[in-house]
Amino acid sequence: xxxxxxxxxxxxxxxxxxxxxxxxxxxxxHRYEDMVRALFAVQSECPYITRIYSxxxxxxxxxxYVLEFSDNPGIHExxxxxxxxxxxxxxxxxLGRELLIKFSQFLCEEYRAGNQRITRxxxxxxxxxxxxxxxxxxxxxxxxxxxFNGYLxxxxxxxxxxxxxxxxxxxxxxxxxEKTNGRNxxxxxxxxxxxxxxxxxxxxIKWMQNYNFVxxxxxxxxxxxxxxxxxxxxDPRIRGRNTYAATPDDKIFRKLxxxxxxxxxxxxxxxxxxxxxxxxxxxxxxxxxxxKGMQDFNYLYSNCxxxxxxxxxxxxxxxxxxxxxxxxxxxALVSYLEQVHHGIKGMVYDENNNPIGNAEISVxxxxxxxxxxxxxxxFRLLLPGTYTVTASAPGYIASxxxxxxxxxxxIQVCFYVYGRGIMYMGA
Numbered sequence: 001x002x003x004x005x006x007x008x009x010x011x012x013x014x015x016x017x018x019x020x021x022x023x024x025x026x027x028x029x030h031r032y033e034d035m036v037r038a039l040f041a042v043q044s045e046c047p048y049i050t051r052i053y054s055x056x057x058x059x060x061x062x063x064x065y066v067l068e069f070s071d072n073p074g075i076h077e078x079x080x081x082x083x084x085x086x087x088x089x090x091x092x093x094x095l096g097r098e099l100l101i102k103f104s105q106f107l108c109e110e111y112r113a114g115n116q117r118i119t120r121x122x123x124x125x126x127x128x129x130x131x132x133x134x135x136x137x138x139x140x141x142x143x144x145x146x147x148f149n150g151y152l153x154x155x156x157x158x159x160x161x162x163x164x165x166x167x168x169x170x171x172x173x174x175x176x177x178e179k180t181n182g183r184n185x186x187x188x189x190x191x192x193x194x195x196x197x198x199x200x201x202x203x204x205i206k207w208m209q210n211y212n213f214v215x216x217x218x219x220x221x222x223x224x225x226x227x228x229x230x231x232x233x234x235d236p237r238i239r240g241r242n243t244y245a246a247t248p249d250d251k252i253f254r255k256l257x258x259x260x261x262x263x264x265x266x267x268x269x270x271x272x273x274x275x276x277x278x279x280x281x282x283x284x285x286x287x288x289x290x291x292k293g294m295q296d297f298n299y300l301y302s303n304c305x306x307x308x309x310x311x312x313x314x315x316x317x318x319x320x321x322x323x324x325x326x327x328x329x330x331x332a333l334v335s336y337l338e339q340v341h342h343g344i345k346g347m348v349y350d351e352n353n354n355p356i357g358n359a360e361i362s363v364x365x366x367x368x369x370x371x372x373x374x375x376x377x378x379f380r381l382l383l384p385g386t387y388t389v390t391a392s393a394p395g396y397i398a399s400x401x402x403x404x405x406x407x408x409x410x411i412q413v414c415f416y417v418y419g420r421g422i423m424y425m426g427a
Contacts, residue, residue: 029143029324030093030101032062032135037133038101039067048107049073049122055130056203062135064203067104069127076126078355078377079412081214081340084128084304086332089139089163089218089294092154095312095325096219098366100131102326103333117257123209125340126370127331128211133200134163152312164220167297168193171232175298177369178419184248185369187300190360204294208302212373215340215381216306217260218294223310224272224280226257231284231308233295245278247299248368252381257307259339261325263332269293284308303370305381332385343382344403346413348372348391356393359415364388379410391415 030038043050051073054063068074076082085097085103102296107127110118121127130136134157141154156162170187177183194202230245248255261268261280268280284295298306315415349357355376362369363380364387372378380389384407392398404415 003179012045014119016150026102026105027098027326028078029098029142029146032132035097035101035131035135036063036065039065041102042067042104042108044086046111049111050108053150055207056199058134058136059199060136064130064133064135064200066207067121067131069104069107069129071123075210076373076375078375079345080124080126081345081379082126082128082211084130084211084213084216084336085219085292085337086133086216087219088132088134088138090155090220090315091134091139091157091316092141093219093221094141095221095315095317095322097131097138098322099169099311099326099329099333100129102322104129104131106330108253116363121251121334121337125337127337128213130204132206141316142314146314157200158293159198161198163198163200165292166198166294167311168196168301169232169292171230171296171302172406173398175234184367184400185300186302186371189301194233198414205297208298208304212379213298213302213304214379215256215337216298216304217336218306218308220308220310221312221315222273224267225275225277225287225310226281227284227287227295227308227310228253228257228281229284229296229307231290231296233285233289234346242286242288244283245289246283248323248366249299249305249381250283252383253305253307255383256336256339256381257306260307260332260336265328265336267332274287288425289371299368303379339381340379341410342407343380343391343405343410344387344413345377345410346377346415347376348393348415349376351418352369352414354376359393361392362390362392364390389413 039052043052049069049071051068052065054065056064083101087100107118110124137154137156144153158342164226168189173187229247233243233245235243258279258281270276270278270280279326286297298304342420348356350356357372359372360369361378361380370378370380382405384405386402386404388400389403390398390400398417403411405411
C-alpha cells in the first residue's frame with residue numbers, strides 16, 4: 001500500500017469517506033410525522049433557499065407537502081425554469097419517497113458546503129420536491145413493513161384508488177385530434193372533472209395549473225427502468241403484443257430517459273428484476289398500456305415533460321438497502337434535473353416591453369406546442385439541431401425564425417410584438 005498506509009488504516013479511511021457520503025444512520029423509513037419533521041429540518045438548515053408549502057390534503061387529511069429550492073423561494077423568476085420530482089404515488093412503492101427526502105438533505109448540505117454544481121442549479125432553477133403524493137397509502141404499507149408487504153397492499157389511496165389510473169384521460173382526445181389535425185397541446189379537461197378524481201390527484205392537477213413546470217419525474221418501484229410517454233397505446237393489442245406509442249417529442253423523451261438510466265449505477269445495464277430493457281429505458285405503451293396515468297397527463301395538459309422512474313425490484317426495500325440505493329441514484333437525480341436547462345427559452349413582449357402571457361411557441365416538424373407563462377417567458381426542451389420556431393398570440397400575426405440549438409445551456413430567443421405583428425429578435 002502507498003504512503004505507508006496499513007490495511008486497517010485504509011479501511012478506516014474508506015469507511016470514513018463512505019460515512020461522509022451516505023451517513024448510514026440517516027437512512028431509515030419515514031412515517032408521515034417523521035417525513036414532515038425531516039422536511040422542516042431541511043428548511044430550518046437552509047432557510048434562505050427553501051420554502052415548504054402544501055398543495056392540498058389526502059383523503060385522511062394529511063398535507064401533501066412540497067419542499068422548494070430556489071435562490072428566491074416563493075417567486076417565479078422570468079426565464080428560470082420550474083422543475084418537480086414526485087415520489088410515493090403508489091403508497092407501497094417507498095424508495096422514491098426516501099430518495100427525495102435524502103435528495104433534499106443533500107441539496108441543502110451541498111449548497112452550504114459551496115458545491116458549485118448544486119449552487120448553480122439552485123440559483124438557476126426553481127426545484128419542487130413532493131416526497132409523498134400518497135401519504136395515506138404509505139401508512140397502510142408501512143404497517144405491514146418491508147418483510148411482509150404484499151405487492152398491492154397500500155398501493156392505492158385510503159379509498160384503494162390507484163392514483164396513476166385517476167387522471168382525466170386526454171389520450172383518447174389527443175389520438176382523435178391527431179387524425180383530424182386538431183389541437184396538439186393543453187387539451188381541455190372534461191366537464192365535472194373535479195368530481196371524477198381523488199383529492200390527491202386534484203391537488204396535483206391544481207399544482208400544475210399554478211406553476212409552469214417544464215420537466216418532471218415521477219418515482220415508482222417494482223422494476224428498474226426509465227419509462228417515457230405515451231403510456232396509453234393508440235391501438236388495441238395485436239395478437240398479444242404491446243405497441244409503441246410515440247409522442248411528437250419521442251426523441252427528446254428517449255434522451256431524457258437515457259440521461260437518468262446512464263447516470264444511474266446499474267439501470268442502463270438492462271437486466272434488472274428478471275426483465276431486460278435495452279439501455280434501461282422503455283416506452284410506456286410498449287411495456288404495457290395504461291389509461292389515465294400522470295406522465296401522459298402532464299404532456300397533454302401542460303408544458304411539462306414527465307417520465308416515470310421505476311427504481312427498485314423490491315417495492316418496500318429494507319432500511320439496510322437504502323444507502324446503496326442512494327449512491328446508485330444520487331448522480332442520476334442531479335443529471336436529470338440539469339436537463340431542464342436544454343433547448344430554447346425566451347420572452348414574448350409587445351412594443352412597450354410588456355410581456356405577453358400564454359403566447360404559443362411551435363416548432364416545425366414537432367406536433368406539440370408550448371405556451372408562455374403569465375410572465376411572458378417560455379421554455380422549449382429540444383435536442384441539438386436547427387429548428388424553425390414560430391411565436392403566435394391572439395390578435396397578432398405569427399412570426400417565424402430559424403434557431404440553432406447546441407448541446408449546452410438553453411439558447412435564449414425573444415419575440416417582440418409590434419402592432420399586429422411579432423418580430424423576431426435574437427438574444
